[in-house]
Amino acid sequence: MRDPRRITCTYYIESAVDPAQAAAGLAGEQSSGTFVSVPGESDRLRQRHGAEVVAVRELGEVPPSLPSRTMPERVTAAEVVVEFPMENAGTDLATVLTMVAGNLFELSQLYACRLTTIHLPEAFADAHPGPAFGVRGTRKLLNRPSGVMIGTIVKPNxxxxxxxxxxxxxxxxxASIDVIKDDELMTDPGYLPLETRVRVATEEIRAAEQTTGHPTMYAFNITGDLQGLRRRHDLVVEAGGSCVMLNVPVMGIPALELLRSFAEVPIHGHRAGLAASMRHPGLGVDYRAxxxxxxLAGADHxxxxxxxxxxxxxxxxxVANIRSLQTPLGHGEEPVPTLSSGQNVHTAGLTFDALGSQDVLMLAGGGIAAHPDGxxxxxxxxxxxxDVAVAGHTLQDGAQRCQxxxxxxxxxxVDAFEAVS
Structure with a gap:
């Protein structure tokens, strides 16, 4: 009997053959088929475990995006929808990722292959706890029930x-900042080990809170060998730390899921390395997927x-990335969209105008450390x-009023940092 629960994926592909044929090859490669018939590949097996192409939409001819064994001048671009039986992967995140974004990228007949969307059945999402803290839990720890959350990275990194x-x-x-985080490059070097950073940072944060009354969360980077993940987490928690950070693309979704299984504090999910599988529009996995x-693996930020x-x-x-994080998924908390890379006073209004929400963490490195007044x-x-953006004023008018x-x-x-062009 065929499992009615389907994992539905949309792909952008380019092929020199008919797109329906290319999509069928993709579906077979990622489920019950191979390049030749093999003993035991029965109709029953294919019907129960084979992926099915349910839609093909041709997008016209284009130059090939990716190299392959042959390089035609033009290929046909298409959007294809493939359904995979959930039974093939169960609820295992690593297996699902292998199924929907594994060997298909290697197929020679595909001159582009990108997973753009994935729809997971309720039974799959419900099998994973998702973020334990998310927006609500992070706000509670910061004692900041409303307003934007402001953070920074230790610089020099x-x-x-x-x-x-x-x-x-x-x-x-x-300075009553909400979040301080380690840079993704700062893990456990001999000149400034994680243990030393945990001791120093927790001492300084406790002392500052006695003066300011404001709790500051520090996201300690515990990326490293998998065997030591629990030890590094426990080091942070036992010292009174309130957040750990993981470079998710480097460590992998299963490592994040493992950390979630014992984490007692929010998990700050960094995306270092993600662009290697995301930046080219003809290859990899879209952020929204x-x-x-x-x-589902448990990232809170x-x-x-x-x-x-x-x-x-x-x-x-x-904006689409942020909206995707705000879309309900399973039973977990809504994660905190974390803004970074060149953020400063000029990008605050852009962000609020686009989102109409302050449920974000804005990380500003130079935008804080390089302020002329400290x-x-x-x-x-x-x-x-x-505050100026929320009130509907221009940045210049708001700056004048504050002055x-x-x-x-x-x-x-406003004067120190360049306006966004």
Whole structure:
């Protein structure tokens, strides 16, 4: 009996043969078929376990996007929809990812292959707890029930000695920032080990809270060998840390799921390396598909790039990334969309105007550390920029009003950082 539960995927493909034929080859490769008939490949087996092409929409002829054994001048582009029996993978995230985004990228007859959307049955989503904290849990830990969440990265990101690192964390924590995080490159180097950073940062954050009354969350990067993942998590938690960070594309979805199984604090999901399988429009996996698996695996915060950023994604793509995180999925909490890469006072209004929501974490590295009046003014100016945007005022008018009230932080930030073109 054929399993009625289907995992439905949409792909963009290019082929030199009829797109329906190419899609059938993809479906067979990723389910019950191979390039020749083999003993035991019965009609019953194909009917029960074979993937099925349910739609093909030709998009015209284009130059091939990817190299292959032969290179025709023109190929046919198409959008194809393939349904996979859930029975083939069960509810295992690694198996599903292998099924829908595995060997198909290697097929020589495909001159482009990109997974653009994935629909998972309720039974699949319900089998995974998803984020434990998400937006609501993070806000509770930060004692910030409303308003944008402001964060930063320790800068310089690598190379700091212990006393230099302490000075950076101290200044940021005393600025009443919401989140400080390690850079993705900072894991457990000999010159500033994770254990040292945990000790120093928790000391400084506790001391700052006694003065400011504001709790600061620190996302300690515990990326590293899989065997030591639990030990590094426990090191953070036992010291009183309130967040851990994982480079998800580097460690993999299964590592994230493993961390979620014992994590006692929010998991900050970094996307370092994701663009290698996402940037080219003719290859890999679209963010909106990938984020579903990362959410089900348990990420509480997920990087989405940023509007007006230094990275490659256009603003409309970033907005689509954020919207995808805000779409309900399973029983888990809604994750925190985490904005990064070149964020400053000029991108606050862009973001609020596009989203109409402040349920985001804006990470500004240089936008805080490079403020001419220091990091505390950098944090304050970002909050002011968001307040101005929410109130419907222009950034320039808001900066002038703040300056008239005796605080030039926003005005100085407007002048210091380039407006988004």
């Amino acid at each position: 690598v190379g700091l000695a212990e006393d230099e690192y302490r000075a950076v964390v101290r200044e940021l924590a005393r 990938w984020q579903k698996l990362a959410r 997920l990087h989405v790039s940023g509007l007006g950023s230094k990275f490659y994604e256009r603003d409309e793509e970033v 990091p505390a003014a950098g944090v304050r100016s970002l909050r002011q920029a968001w 008239q009230d005796g605080d030039p932080a926003l005005a100085h930030a």
